[in-house]
Amino acid sequence: MNITKTEKSRIEEVDFNNLTFGSVFTDHMFFCDYKNGAWQEPQIVPYGPISIDPSAKVFHYGQAVFEGMKAFKDDAGSTWLFRPEENWERINKSSERLAMPAFPKEFFFKGLETLLNLDNDWIKAGDGNALYIRPFVIATQPGVSASPSDQYRFMIICAPAQAYYSGEVSVLFAEKYSRAADGGVGFAKAAGNYASQFYPTNLAKERGYQQIVWTDANSHEYLEEAGTMNVFFRIGDTLLTAPTSDRILDGVTRKSIIQLAKDAGITVDVRPVKVSEIVAASKSGELKEIFGAGTAAVIVPFKSFGHQEKDYELPAQEDSYAARFKKALKDIQYNRATDPHGWRYEVK
Amino acid sequence: MNITKTEKSRIEEVDFNNLTFGSVFTDHMFFCDYKNGAWQEPQIVPYGPISIDPSAKVFHYGQAVFEGMKAFKDDAGSTWLFRPEENWERINKSSERLAMPAFPKEFFFKGLETLLNLDNDWIKAGDGNALYIRPFVIATQPGVSASPSDQYRFMIICAPAQAYYSGEVSVLFAEKYSRAADGGVGFAKAAGNYASQFYPTNLAKERGYQQIVWTDANSHEYLEEAGTMNVFFRIGDTLLTAPTSDRILDGVTRKSIIQLAKDAGITVDVRPVKVSEIVAASKSGELKEIFGAGTAAVIVPFKSFGHQEKDYELPAQEDSYAARFKKALKDIQYNRATDPHGWRYEVK
Numbered sequence: 001m002n003i004t005k006t007e008k009s010r011i012e013e014v015d016f017n018n019l020t021f022g023s024v025f026t027d028h029m030f031f032c033d034y035k036n037g038a039w040q041e042p043q044i045v046p047y048g049p050i051s052i053d054p055s056a057k058v059f060h061y062g063q064a065v066f067e068g069m070k071a072f073k074d075d076a077g078s079t080w081l082f083r084p085e086e087n088w089e090r091i092n093k094s095s096e097r098l099a100m101p102a103f104p105k106e107f108f109f110k111g112l113e114t115l116l117n118l119d120n121d122w123i124k125a126g127d128g129n130a131l132y133i134r135p136f137v138i139a140t141q142p143g144v145s146a147s148p149s150d151q152y153r154f155m156i157i158c159a160p161a162q163a164y165y166s167g168e169v170s171v172l173f174a175e176k177y178s179r180a181a182d183g184g185v186g187f188a189k190a191a192g193n194y195a196s197q198f199y200p201t202n203l204a205k206e207r208g209y210q211q212i213v214w215t216d217a218n219s220h221e222y223l224e225e226a227g228t229m230n231v232f233f234r235i236g237d238t239l240l241t242a243p244t245s246d247r248i249l250d251g252v253t254r255k256s257i258i259q260l261a262k263d264a265g266i267t268v269d270v271r272p273v274k275v276s277e278i279v280a281a282s283k284s285g286e287l288k289e290i291f292g293a294g295t296a297a298v299i300v301p302f303k304s305f306g307h308q309e310k311d312y313e314l315p316a317q318e319d320s321y322a323a324r325f326k327k328a329l330k331d332i333q334y335n336r337a338t339d340p341h342g343w344r345y346e347v348k
Numbered sequence: 349m350n351i352t353k354t355e356k357s358r359i360e361e362v363d364f365n366n367l368t369f370g371s372v373f374t375d376h377m378f379f380c381d382y383k384n385g386a387w388q389e390p391q392i393v394p395y396g397p398i399s400i401d402p403s404a405k406v407f408h409y410g411q412a413v414f415e416g417m418k419a420f421k422d423d424a425g426s427t428w429l430f431r432p433e434e435n436w437e438r439i440n441k442s443s444e445r446l447a448m449p450a451f452p453k454e455f456f457f458k459g460l461e462t463l464l465n466l467d468n469d470w471i472k473a474g475d476g477n478a479l480y481i482r483p484f485v486i487a488t489q490p491g492v493s494a495s496p497s498d499q500y501r502f503m504i505i506c507a508p509a510q511a512y513y514s515g516e517v518s519v520l521f522a523e524k525y526s527r528a529a530d531g532g533v534g535f536a537k538a539a540g541n542y543a544s545q546f547y548p549t550n551l552a553k554e555r556g557y558q559q560i561v562w563t564d565a566n567s568h569e570y571l572e573e574a575g576t577m578n579v580f581f582r583i584g585d586t587l588l589t590a591p592t593s594d595r596i597l598d599g600v601t602r603k604s605i606i607q608l609a610k611d612a613g614i615t616v617d618v619r620p621v622k623v624s625e626i627v628a629a630s631k632s633g634e635l636k637e638i639f640g641a642g643t644a645a646v647i648v649p650f651k652s653f654g655h656q657e658k659d660y661e662l663p664a665q666e667d668s669y670a671a672r673f674k675k676a677l678k679d680i681q682y683n684r685a686t687d688p689h690g691w692r693y694e695v696k
Contacts, residue, residue: 022403022492029402049399054377054505055370059486062410062539063546099546134492138407139543144370144482144507146576148546157402159492174531181529181565183522185544191410192540195487196533198411198447198496217529218566228494 001114006046009121016124019162021296022132026119026158030111033140034101034152042111044118047157053142057149063139064191065094068295070132070161071116071347073125074335079116079347082333084109086252091135094188099148100137107154108135115156116347127334128163132296164297171226171290172209173275173307174200178217179227179247186224186247197227209306211292215275216247223273229292229300230254234321235281236288238267253293257325259341266321275307282312290314291322299326349462354394357469364472367510369644370480374467374506378459381488382449382500390459392466395505401490405497411487412539413442416643418509419464419479419695421471422683427464427695430681432457434600439483442536447496448485455502456483463504464695475682476511480644512644516651519574519638520557521623522548523656526565527575527595534572534595545575557654559640563623564595571621577640577648578602582669583629584636586615601641605673607689614669623655630660638662639670647674 006027014024025047032042058064067087072080088109092102112133116123123131135156139149177200180186185193197212204212213231216222224242225231230251233240239261244250261268281287282305292300301322304313317323331337332344354375362372373395380390406412415435420428436457440450460481464471471479483504487497525548527541528534534541545560552560561579564570572590573579578599581588587609592598609616629635630653640648649670652661665671679685680692 020491020493023490025403047402049401051397051399053397054395054503055373055482055507057543058539059406059412060414060482060484060539061542061546062412063543064407064410066408097547098543099550132492134403134408136408142371143368144480144505145368146542146545148550155402157492159403176531178529178531181526181532183524183526183565184529185540190540190544191406191408192533192538192543194409194494195405195411195446195540196538197494198409199445202447202496217531 001110002041002043003114003118004043004045005118011121014160016160017162019160021161021164022159024159026122026131026160028115028118030115030156032107032111032154034154035150039104039107039154042107044115052140055142055144057139057141057143060144061139061146062190062192063098063100063149064137065091065098065100066134066136066189066191067091068132068134070130070295070333071123072130072333073123075125077125078335079120079123080333080335081345081347083252083256083343084112084345087135090189090250091137094190095137097185097188098190100139100152103137103154111156113347115158119158122158122160124160127330130161132159132161134158166210166297166300168303169210169300170208170304170306170311171211171213171302172204172207173213173223173305174215175220175308179214179224181217181247183246187244187249189249194227201227207306213305221275223275223278224248226292229294229297232257232291232293233273233278233287234289235286238269239321240269240271240273242273243270251294253295253298253329256329256343257293260325260328263340279307279312288315289317289321298329349458350389350391351462352391352393353466359469362508364508365510367508369509369512370507372507374470374479374508376463376466378463378504380455380459380502382502383498387452387455387502390455392463400488403490403492405487405489405491408492409487409494410538410540411446411448411497412485413439413446413448414482414484414537414539415439417481417483418643418681419471419481420681421473421477423473425473426683427468427471428681428683429693429695431600431604431691432460432693435483438537438598439485442538443485445533445536446538448487448500451485451502459504461695463506467506470506470508472508475678478509480507480509482506512646514558514645514648517558517648518556518652518654518659519559519561519650520552520555521561521571521653521655522563523568527562527572529565529595531594535592535597537597542575549575555654561653569623571623571626572596574640577642577645580605580639580641581621581626581635582637583634586617587669588617588619588621590621591618599642601643601646601677604677604691605641608673608676611688627655627660636663637665637668637670646677
C-alpha cells in the first residue's frame with residue numbers, strides 16, 4: 001500500500017462538540033483503482049478532491065454502491081469496529097447486483113485498519129462519539145454508452161460523529177411513492193436508491209413528517225423499511241419486522257437487534273407486516289413502539305406515524321425496547337459489556 | 349458566459365470513420381454551477397477532468413439526471429437539433445423527481461448553441477453521422493448525510509457518432525428482474541435507473557440476448573420499455589406501444605414515431621401491451637415487427653424475442669414500419685424533408 005501522509009493535520013480546526021453529521025472528514029482517505037480486470041495497488045492519501053472525467057459512468061448511470069460503518073473508542077483508548085465483515089460482504093453483494101467487481105477482503109480490512117490507525121486521533125472516546133466510516137465504489141470509466149464500466153475506484157472516507165440526535169420523529173407510511181421494485185435493487189446499498197427518496201421525503205416533510213416508512217410498491221399494504229433504516233414494531237411484548245427481500249436492506253443493526261431480542265427471550269416475528277394490523281394495534285392500544293434501526297442513528301424511536309391523512313401517536317414507554325436495545329448495542333460497541341456473539345472487532 | 353477556448357484542438361487525432369459510441373468527446377464542454385440557491389455564471393472550457401470532493405452526493409446517493417440529444421449537419425453545412433425543447437423539459441422533470449433544481453431554458457439553449465458553434469467542425473455531414481449531446485446534472489455538495497444536495501453542476505458534453513450499428517438484436521422479455529416500481533423514478537432519466545439494469549442485462553447476454561424488454565414489476569405480464577429505448581409492436585398493420593407512466597420514459601423518438609404513424613394513417617394503439625398477446629400474435633403469424641426507439645439508436649428492429657425459455661423469431665418484413673419511420677425521422681433530422689410539425693431547430 002502506498003501511503004502519503006498529510007503535511008498538516010486539520011484536526012485542530014474541528015470542534016468535536018459541534019459536528020454536523022457526515023460533513024467534516026479526517027486527514028486521510030483510502031482508495032484503490034480497478035482497471036484491466038484487477039484491483040491495483042491501494043493507496044492512502046490526504047483527504048481532498050479527486051479528478052474524474054465528466055463522462056465517467058458514475059455520473060450518468062449511477063453505477064455506485066456504498067457502506068456505512070462506525071469505529072468506537074473505549075475508555076482505555078482501544079478502537080473497535082462492529083461486525084465489519086458484514087459490511088465487506090454486503091458491499092460486494094451490492095456491487096454484484098450493479099455489475100461491479102467484488103473488493104478483496106484483505107484489501108478492505110488492510111485499508112480500513114491502516115486508515116483508522118493513521119487518523120486515530122479523530123476517534124473520540126465518550127458515549128455517542130464515533131467515527132462514521134464510508135466505504136464506497138464508483139464507476140470511473142469515461143464514456144457515455146449505457147453499459148457497465150471497466151474501471152472503478154473503491155474509497156474509504158471517514159467523518160467524526162457525535163450521538164445522532166434526530167429530535168422527535170414522526171413518520172409517514174408511503175401510499176403513492178415507492179422505494180423499490182420486486183426484482184430491483186432495493187436490497188443493495190446502491191446510490192440511486194437514495195436520490196429517488198428525496199422528493200417524496202420532501203413532500204412528507206412539508207406535511208410535518210421527518211421520514212417515510214416505505215411500503216411495497218404493488219399494494220402499499222406492507223411496511224418495508226425507512227430508506228436509511230430498517231423498522232421494528234412492538235405489539236404487546238412481541239417484536240415485528242419485515243423479512244429481508246430483494247426490496248429490503250439486510251441491515252447489520254437490524255440483525256443485531258433480532259439476536260439481542262432473542263437472547264433476552266423476546267418473541268421476534270420476522271414476517272410481512274401489514275399497515276392495517278399496525279393501525280388496528282394502535283387503535284386497540286396494543287402497539288407499544290415503532291423504531292428505526294441503522295448504523296448512523298443506531299435506534300430511533302418514532303413518536304407517531306401518519307397513514308391516510310390520520311396521525312397515530314405512539315405511547316410513552318417505560319420499559320422501551322428501543323432504549324433497551326440501544327443501550328445493549330452501544331455497550332457492546334464501546335467495549336463496556338461482554339460480547340457473546342463476537343461482534344466486536346479490535347483495530348490494532 | 350465565460351468561454352475559455354482550447355489551445356489546441358484534438359480533432360485531427362480523431363478517426364471519424366471508426367468511432368466507438370460515446371467514447372471520444374469534442375474540444376469543449378459547458379458547465380454551470382448551482383449554489384446559494386441559484387445557478388451561477390455559465391462557462392465553456394476545454395473538455396477535461398473535473399475536480400470533485402469524494403463525499404459529493406452524486407457518488408453516494410445517485411442524485412444525477414441526464415438527457416440524450418443529437419445534432420445533425422445537412423449537406424449545405426447547417427446544423428440542426430431535433431425537438432430540443434423536449435429534452436430541456438424532460439431534464440427538468442427528471443430533476444424535479446430527484447429533488448434537484450430546474451435549469452433555466454435560456455441557459456440551456458445558450459449553452460448548447462454556443463458549444464455547438466464552437467465545436468461545429470466535430471459535426472460531420474453524411475447519413476448516420478451526428479453529434480451525440482449529453483446534458484447532465486450532478487449533485488456536488490460534499491457530505492454524506494442522505495439528503496438532497498444544495499450544490500449542483502449542470503454540464504453538456506458532446507461525442508461525435510456514426511450510424512448506430514447494433515447488429516441483429518434478440519431481446520429477452522423480463523420475468524424476474526425489474527427496472528422500475530410504481531411510484532418510483534422509472535419515467536425519469538435518473539442515473540440509478542441504468543446501473544440497475546446492467547446485471548440482469550449481463551445475464552441475458554450470457555443467454556444470447558442483446559437487450560431486455562422490461563415488464564411490469566408486479567406481474568411481469570405487461571411489456572414496458574427496453575431501458576434505453578421505448579418499444580413498439582406491429583400486429584397486422586396496427587402499431588402498439590405502452591402508455592407512458594411513472595415507470596416508462598416519455599421518449600422523444602417514441603412520441604415522434606406515434607405522430608409519424610398517425611400522419612401516415614397507421615392505427616396506433618397506445619395501451620398496456622400484454623406479453624401473452626405478443627406471444628399469441630407471434631404464434632398466429634400476426635406479429636410483424638418489434639422495434640426499439642431512442643435517440644442514440646433511432647430505431648432498432650428486433651430479430652427475435654425470448655420468453656419463458658422459448659425464442660420467437662420475427663419475420664423479415666418487406667414494408668417494414670421500422671425502416672419507414674427511421675427513414676422519415678432521419679429525413680427530417682438531416683433537413684432532407686419538409687418538417688410539418690416544426691421538430692427541426694436550426695443552430696445559428
